Amino acid sequence: MKLEDATRYTEKCFNGEPASCSYACPFHLDIRSFLEKVSRGRWVPAYKVLRNAVIFPGIVSVLCDEPCREHCQRTLLGDEALAMLDLEAACIKYAKNTKPEFFAIPPKSERVAVIGAGVSGLACALNLAQKKYSVTVFEKESGWGGKLPNGERLSSHPRFADFDQDIALQFSAVDVEFRYGTEIKSLTELADFDAIYIATGKGGDSFGLLASWDAEMFTTSEPKVFMGGTLCGVSKMEGIAHSVQASKIMEAFLQTGKASLVNAQVYDKKNCERYLKHDGAVSVPRVIASSPDGYTEEEAKKEAARCLLCDCDYCIASCEMLQKFRKKPHKIAVEVATDMQVTGNLASRALTRQTYSCNLCGHCKSVCPEDVDIGALLQSSRTARKNAGGESYPAAFHDFWLREMDFAVSEGFLAATPNGKNECEYAFFPGCQLGAFNPDYVLKSYEFLSSKYDCGILLNCCGAPAYWAGDESLLNENMEKIKQAWNEMGQPTLVFACATCESIFNMFLPEIKRVSLYALLAEEEGISSIRPYDEAVVFDPCNARNNHGLETGVRKLATEAGISLHELKEPNRCCGYGGHIRLANSSLYEEIAQHRAEASDKPYIVYCVNCQDVFARRGKECSHILDLVFDLKKGLKVPTLDQKRANSVEVKKILMKKECGIDFEPETHEWDGLKLLISDEMQKDMENKLISAADLKEAIWQAESSGYKFYNESEGLFMCSMIKPVITYWVQYKEIAPQTYEIVSVYCHRIHFKEEVKQP
Amino acid sequence: MSTGEKNWKCAKCDKQLVLKNTDFFYLGHKFTYDVLNCPQCGKVLIPKELAEGRMAELEEALEDK
Numbered sequence: 001m002k003l004e005d006a007t008r009y010t011e012k013c014f015n016g017e018p019a020s021c022s023y024a025c026p027f028h029l030d031i032r033s034f035l036e037k038v039s040r041g042r043w044v045p046a047y048k049v050l051r052n053a054v055i056f057p058g059i060v061s062v063l064c065d066e067p068c069r070e071h072c073q074r075t076l077l078g079d080e081a082l083a084m085l086d087l088e089a090a091c092i093k094y095a096k097n098t099k100p101e102f103f104a105i106p107p108k109s110e111r112v113a114v115i116g117a118g119v120s121g122l123a124c125a126l127n128l129a130q131k132k133y134s135v136t137v138f139e140k141e142s143g144w145g146g147k148l149p150n151g152e153r154l155s156s157h158p159r160f161a162d163f164d165q166d167i168a169l170q171f172s173a174v175d176v177e178f179r180y181g182t183e184i185k186s187l188t189e190l191a192d193f194d195a196i197y198i199a200t201g202k203g204g205d206s207f208g209l210l211a212s213w214d215a216e217m218f219t220t221s222e223p224k225v226f227m228g229g230t231l232c233g234v235s236k237m238e239g240i241a242h243s244v245q246a247s248k249i250m251e252a253f254l255q256t257g258k259a260s261l262v263n264a265q266v267y268d269k270k271n272c273e274r275y276l277k278h279d280g281a282v283s284v285p286r287v288i289a290s291s292p293d294g295y296t297e298e299e300a301k302k303e304a305a306r307c308l309l310c311d312c313d314y315c316i317a318s319c320e321m322l323q324k325f326r327k328k329p330h331k332i333a334v335e336v337a338t339d340m341q342v343t344g345n346l347a348s349r350a351l352t353r354q355t356y357s358c359n360l361c362g363h364c365k366s367v368c369p370e371d372v373d374i375g376a377l378l379q380s381s382r383t384a385r386k387n388a389g390g391e392s393y394p395a396a397f398h399d400f401w402l403r404e405m406d407f408a409v410s411e412g413f414l415a416a417t418p419n420g421k422n423e424c425e426y427a428f429f430p431g432c433q434l435g436a437f438n439p440d441y442v443l444k445s446y447e448f449l450s451s452k453y454d455c456g457i458l459l460n461c462c463g464a465p466a467y468w469a470g471d472e473s474l475l476n477e478n479m480e481k482i483k484q485a486w487n488e489m490g491q492p493t494l495v496f497a498c499a500t501c502e503s504i505f506n507m508f509l510p511e512i513k514r515v516s517l518y519a520l521l522a523e524e525e526g527i528s529s530i531r532p533y534d535e536a537v538v539f540d541p542c543n544a545r546n547n548h549g550l551e552t553g554v555r556k557l558a559t560e561a562g563i564s565l566h567e568l569k570e571p572n573r574c575c576g577y578g579g580h581i582r583l584a585n586s587s588l589y590e591e592i593a594q595h596r597a598e599a600s601d602k603p604y605i606v607y608c609v610n611c612q613d614v615f616a617r618r619g620k621e622c623s624h625i626l627d628l629v630f631d632l633k634k635g636l637k638v639p640t641l642d643q644k645r646a647n648s649v650e651v652k653k654i655l656m657k658k659e660c661g662i663d664f665e666p667e668t669h670e671w672d673g674l675k676l677l678i679s680d681e682m683q684k685d686m687e688n689k690l691i692s693a694a695d696l697k698e699a700i701w702q703a704e705s706s707g708y709k710f711y712n713e714s715e716g717l718f719m720c721s722m723i724k725p726v727i728t729y730w731v732q733y734k735e736i737a738p739q740t741y742e743i744v745s746v747y748c749h750r751i752h753f754k755e756e757v758k759q760p
Numbered sequence: 761m762s763t764g765e766k767n768w769k770c771a772k773c774d775k776q777l778v779l780k781n782t783d784f785f786y787l788g789h790k791f792t793y794d795v796l797n798c799p800q801c802g803k804v805l806i807p808k809e810l811a812e813g814r815m816a817e818l819e820e821a822l823e824d825k
Contacts, residue, residue, distance in 0.1 A: 352787075352825050394823055570791035583822070711771040712807055719768065719805065730806060747812040750819050753795070754783040755804045760773040 001384045006337035009377035010329040013273050021082075023272040026241040027498075028265070028717035029053040032311065033086070038087055041297060047095035050088060051170075055123045055240055058166025061088035062159050063148075064237050064457055065108055067469055071272050073310045080286040083303055090300035100173040103148035105132045110254045113193040115184050118146020118154070120229025121199035122167060124711035125735035127247035129174035133254065137176060140183035146201050149236055155291035171190040187225065196222075199229040206231060207475035219259050225610040226250050226259075255547075276310055276369065313372060315364035318570070320592050321581075322364070322374070325354045329374055340388065349392055355381045356397045356584035359592070360468065361542035363707060375579075377725050382470030396750040397584040399726040401691045408432035408461035409478055412648050416659035417456040423490025424456040428517070429505075431498035432461040435651035436644035437609040441497070442651050444630040449495060452520070456489055457655050458482070462501035463508070469582045479508050486512060495520060497626075499543035499550060499608055500578075511559040518553035518607055520714035521629055528561035530631045534621050535564045537600045539615070539622070541608035542574040550607070554625050558605045559630045568599050577610040583690070613638055629716040640683060643668065669694075671701035677686060677742040691746055696731050698722060700741055708757065717744060728752065762811035768805055777805055787822045 021031045030049055037046035045059055047057070054060040064085060064386070072081030092098065110133050114125040117139035129135045137144075144167055145154030154160060187207050189195050197207060198220075206213075206273035210232070212221035218228045228246045231241035248263040258261075289295045295303060304574060315329065316322045327335070329568040332354070339350040354622070358378040365373040387391055412432065428446050435442035449455040460482055466474035486492065486509075492512040496502040505512055538558060544550050558565055576593035593614050603621040605628070606612045615622040616636040653664040668739045674697045686692070703709035705719030710719040722729045733744040779813055782804060784791050796805040806815070816824040 014814075196762050350785075391785070396819075397823075446794060636802075707772040708773045708801070708803055710768045710777070710803075712767045713769065714767050718771065721806070728806070730808070730811065745808055747808050747811050749806065751784050751786040751815050753804055753806070754785070756802050758801050760801045 001337050001340040001380065003334070006333040006377065006380075007330070009374070009380070010333040010372055013312070013329040013368070014370065014373045015312050015316075015328050015330070017274075017311075018267075019312075020071040020073060020272050020275060023267060024067045024071040024236070024237045024238070026064075026067070027053040027244070028241075028267050028396060029068075031203065031530065032081075032307065032309050034091075035082060035087065035304040035307035037604045038091055039301050039307065041094075041301050043091055043095040044097050046091045047098055050091060051098070051100075055244060056119060056127060056170060056439040057068065057088060057092055057118060058169075059163045060237065060240070061092060062083055062162070064233070066487055073275055073278060073308055073636075074284075074306060076275065076278060077281055077283045079283050079306070082307055083286055086289065086302055087294055089299055090295040090297070093294065094297055094300070096711045098169065100170055101174045103130055103132070105126050106282075107132045108134070108254075110194040111136070111192065112195045112197065112250065114199060115177065116199040116201055116229070116231075117141070117144040117180070118199060118201045118229065118239075119236065120146070120201075120231075120243040121197065123240045123243035124197045124247045124250070125176050126170055126174060127244060128250065129171075129176045131251060133251075135174075135176045137178045137728035138184050138190075139178065139180050140184045142180050144178070147230075148255045149202075149230075151202070157326060163532070166287055167241060182463065187222070192225060195254055195375075196225045197243070197246060197250065198227040198231065199239070200231050202230040202233075217259050217261075218249055219244065221656075223254070226253075234517065234756045236614050244475070274312075274369065276312055277314075278306075278308060281308060309547075312369060314367040315372070318367050319364055320595065321354070321359065321585075321588060324357070324588055326721075327354070328378075332374060336377055336384075339381060340384050351381065352385075352394055353383065353585060354378070354581075356580050357588050359542065359576065359581060361572070361575035361578045361648075362459055363542065363547050363570075363573060365571070366545060367638040379470070382468070384470070386470035387472065394584070395726045397473075398465065398580055401465035401580050402469055402474070404432065404473070405461045405463070405465040405474075405478075407457075407645065408648070409481065412459055412461075412652060413481075413665045414457060414459040414652050414656055415489060416655065417489055418450060418454065418659060420659075420661075424454050424492045425490075425617075426453045426455040426495055426515075427458045427486070427489055427492040428455055429460070429462070429494045429496055429501060430517075431496070431501040432459075432648070433609045433644075434497050435459075435614075436634060436648045437613065437639060438624075438634070439647045439651045439654075440630065440632050441624065441626045441653060443596070443627060443633065445497060445521075446655065448521065448630075449705075452524075455495065456492060457659060458485060458489070458494065460485075461656070462498070462504040464500050464504050464751075465580065467504060467508075468578075475508065482497075482745070483509060483512075497607075499547060499563045500610070502547065502550070503543040516550040516553055518557060518625060519549045520553075522553035522556040528628045530555050530628055530633065531562040532627065532633050533563055533603045533621075535566065535624075536603045537566045538659065539568065539575070539596070539604040539606045539611055541572045541606070541611050542572050542578050544607070545572040554607045555603070557625055557629060563605070564630075565605075566600070566602055570599070575608075575614040577614055588674060611683060640687060641690065642694055645692070645694070650688070658718060667702075669698065670705075671697040673739060674701060674739075675702075675740040677736060677740070682743050682746065686746055689746065689748060691748060695722070695729055696733075696743060696746065699729055699731050700733060723752075723755070724748070764815065770801060770803055772821050774801070775798040775800050775807055791818075812817060 019032045034049045050057045066084050069081035083739050112128050112135045114121045114132050114137045117137050125135045125137050209220035213227050218226045228242040249259050252260045252262050284306045287299050335351040355378050360375040430442045463475045463478040495517050497517040574597050576589045582589040597618045597620040607625045612624050616638045649666045654666040699722035719732045727748050729748045733741040778799045779794040780797040781792050782795045
């Protein structure tokens, strides 16, 4: 993946960018950083931030008309904007060391002339003098300062003594020649200078160059002559800011002979509009100074602390995964791109764990003011990794679910129209896990649908495991198979019971008309039959986000059952199951699942069996909405992997018999007849490791039939391995009776080893 | 090697297992480690402690990239 392809996902993210106030500031002062320092009484660092941006803090803190305040996001809460001028004045007052920095750079031979000793000309002169250019300022009046916006001399301002002191302070660390009482009448007088900056103030002499002035580059038709300040029609503050920018462009000109922005910082002012939501921020009134001399230190700190430090981190603040990896969206995008540029065995991939730790639940996008979708970025990373192939693809993260999918799309597959018809108007697509969890969820739902609609059945996997594994070809292959079956059934409207299936179809088979089972059930008045709880919370699955028909249907069914419903503060959070992160990051999976289980102390009504599985395993009281409708509540017991497989087979068997009149004969294996004794504790261990009893039977049968096994005579134990393409399984067992084994220990690993087995 | 591991014999060859330098592979990386092999048929034994200990740590380290 190219860098631009990855960064496109996060280009709208403005995390780390200057806040709206800084964009509005003519100097682009980092107000957030300045106020954060003031709020902590760090006066000298705050002063440095201020001084470096505005050049003359003593003047700016009096004369600036504070455009920042219009863009202060505190005003969104109804509060007054931060009192910037008062805070700048306090900072100047309380900073103990305001001495300008001295730069130990060798003097340069290039000479620069500045025409006009107003604040614009002074700012340009000062910046270039700091870079050790030889700077001469020509001023027709007898001193520095220039004019006020009203045309009066700056020296007439009541605070001029402070301004004078500020200018003197800033120039105290540089050598600049000031020639007062010297009016330049023609630029030919300055022919010896390498660059000239004209800053003669509002209505001043532009030497006939104003018409050729370039507002971005500050250049004129004369190659070495630059121009800026109020002469060019901007405000005094903008004039200072212009001069800072112009000095950087002039520096590039002096270095290379060409004016360029190479040393300058360019801001896109449109970004002023990027405001945050500030949910939960508390209104705080402006601090009023107790003395006419301005804020005390404590008052200034308190006022500065009102700053909301506007920087968007909504996604990070609300996602366990993003918090765990502590990377900003832009950095993740760069790492996704870098990850795909790794070649050969000497270098490692840049990003594996995080790519496969994302629930792909869409929550980051839902909280982002700019709809940045980090899940989509990481999904594209998964696809790129799979397409790249090779040994560095972490197949073990998704192997279990891909094998489950393999069963669902082959042995578990069934496409049948009702009553021997060729076509049907509807077909129920329950998804692979609904019947696996409880066969009646599918059978009762289908019974209802058959009684009301011309409805067939389509048992298959939607392809989510392939999608989450980044396996496009497997996903497409399955989509083709579904599409073919759907066409053969007369293109029925598919009835979904699983929000994930529905979202996968929405993405990859949008031409298929879809409806939610729960929306159809909700059309029946009084269909909900049992009320397991007086009060409950509906736990909306992540993939039901924006699927309002689904969400409304489930609420209607639960309310009709007589349950008083409550809403979660954050709906559509992933239960942990999404993206199949469990094997890639088990601790994160556990953390997320626990957080969701604790999101409310009330029981949950769920309508995704994966959510149900996650919560029931943790003992969180929950019921599937179909438990309410069809009275199927059986407590919180979760079927084992083997029971799930058997349930799926049973569903297919019953429905195949019903609609096709055929007795389904599931695939049989030589090891099916083995009997295993598995303790409850061992069963739990196996479930955690996602190892089924069928896996163990296969391993033991292979060992017993080939003789390749290990024997521990003193304990009467056998041990064998079963090496599969992705995972290697080990089982220790005792033979209790012929073909009957007690399982003692089970484990697996992802690392492969080289084994050259010879016939003894 | 823990004492328990010494008690395993290859049931096929009836031989005591011996430590042998064995090649391991994961995510494009290759490394070697001494593990129990049958000296006759070459069948490898990975004890639980190794699989869920050092091997799991190594898997995690390589996946963390």
